[in-house]
Amino acid sequence: MNHLLRLASLILTAALISGCGASRKSAAPIPSRADGPPKREFRGVWVHTVGQTHYSRMSSAEMKHYFADMMRKFDEAGINAVIFQIRPEADAFYRSELEPWSRYLTGEQGRAPDDPSFDPLTVIIDECHKHGMEFHAWLNPYRAKNSIYSDLAESHIYWRHPERFIRYGTQLFFDPGRPENRNFICRVIRDIVKRYDVDAIHMDDYFYPYPVAGESFPDSSSFAKYAPRQGFTPAQRDDWRRNNVNLLIRQVKRTVTATKRWVRFGVSPFGIYRNRWSDPSGSDTNGLQNYDDLYADIKLWVEKGWVDYNIPQLYWEIGHRAADYTTLLQWWNDNSAGRPLIIGQDLKRSIDRNELETKIRRTREASSIHGNCYWYGYQILDNFAGVTDMLKTDIHRTKALPPAFTHMSKGTPPAVKKLKERYTRETHALTWDHKKTPSKPGSAQRFVIYRFRQGEKVDISRAENIVKITPDNIYILPYEGGKTGYTYAVTALDAFQNESKPTKIKITL
DSSP states (O other), X not given: OOHHHHHHHHHHHHHHHHOSSOOOOOOOOOOOOOOSSOSBOEEEEEEOOTTOOTGGGSOHHHHXXXXXXXXXXXXXTXXXXXXXXXXXXXXXXXXXXXXXXOHXXXXXXXXXXXXXXXXXXXHHHHHHHHTTOEEEEEEOSSEEESSTTSOOOTTSHHHHOGGGEEEETTEEEEOTTOHHHHHHHHHHHHHHHHHSOOXXXXXXXXXXXXXXXXXXXXXXXHXXXXXGGGTOOGGGHHHHHHHHHHHHHHHHHHHHHHHOTTOEEEEOOBSOSOBTTTOTTSBXXXXXXXXXXXOOOHHHHHHHTOOSEEOOBXXXXXXXXXXXXXXXXXXXXXXXXXXXXXXXXXXXXXXXXXXXXXXXXXXXXXXXXXXXXXXXXXXXHTTGGGHHHHIIIIITSSOOBOOOOTTTOOOOOOOOOOOEEEEOSXXXXXXXXXXXXXXXXXXXXXXXXXEEETTXXXXXXXXXXXXXXESSSEEEOOOSOSOXXXXXXXXXXXXXXXXXXXXXXXXXX
């Protein structure tokens, strides 16, 4: 994926239709859900690899250090879910027998890292989980070449089945109309979910490609072969294309669930589903449309339960004439269909207009929105325009747990047992039993540590009392002079983010 190119395209599209930058009257305020810092809030970040060259300049040892530092910085900024792009163009940021190593990893597609034992994805996941964050494996389903001028490795599937691919603009794509392509994409996903400890599979807004001016998508061959068998007439090519993506989404969800039932499947569509002038139930906007231009019927996917969460990319400013942020926030809030709804935020655009805090506050006031996801992660690593400081001191001043995926499981993990205070020559710590069983998603997978002052009511609903989220069964206590009393409480989280009852212990620090 290349959000920058896509964002430029969508801005231009909106400008051509309605003009940009002028203000419009925003929608009515969204009904309030709660005040104060939320305990449950998805705080995700996208880390893209397509177009990145800095990885190829690192040795395997340097990359290990880089990933460790990356996850530490995200944790310190209050992030609790990392969406990392592991398959940018039918290649891999991980060991795969199905697709070649990514050129964005080593500089040449198919070239392995310098250390034969190095698996970047294992390192990334381990470092992510070490900080109690979720890891979402981000794949682009159809793109095979981000630039037609780049070279494909000899092992790339294109060389075995060139007939299954389409050139459009300056890119190469799997033909979405071919069932064998859906099967291959799902085979790749099954392999990832089976071999790696991912919390979710993620796809962004690239299904059928963004329209290229003056050029039709050249899928006449597959349309002629498959559309009549599926009951589509020559006049229904758009419906056939939407059905192709529907079939992929449904098949991916079934593949993920059949492999590991606790792994989620989420999508991040373009921010406009349909404009009201196309559909009376659409948003009061005037731009490119998921349903009509990208053939992505995200509303159907959510209603059918084919996706477990939805992150529409609302990258426009408040008051934008063609696509007002508040108008779209209201529309998606009203069309969540009971699935976790998360809002995609453009950090640079929001910071440049001094709108980030307002946008986040509005998501927290909404009745059906469960958090935010930030484009893009490198800006947090670099503290672009002070955004990381803002997250630490204000927006994410308390830690938060991701939303519980209760539509997948409403169970509660067993409470923590044998919570004890331990002293060694070097440390003062809390420990507890840890019987993590990855194959049993209802068991404890992570733990939450809360702290309360002496005499303070133990209330685990308050985010400000969370001091750490960890996969470990040990927490090193601070030293405060040996005279101050606290109550610590520890809870367990299962693979669906359901939380157990607290187990308490009194400590003097």
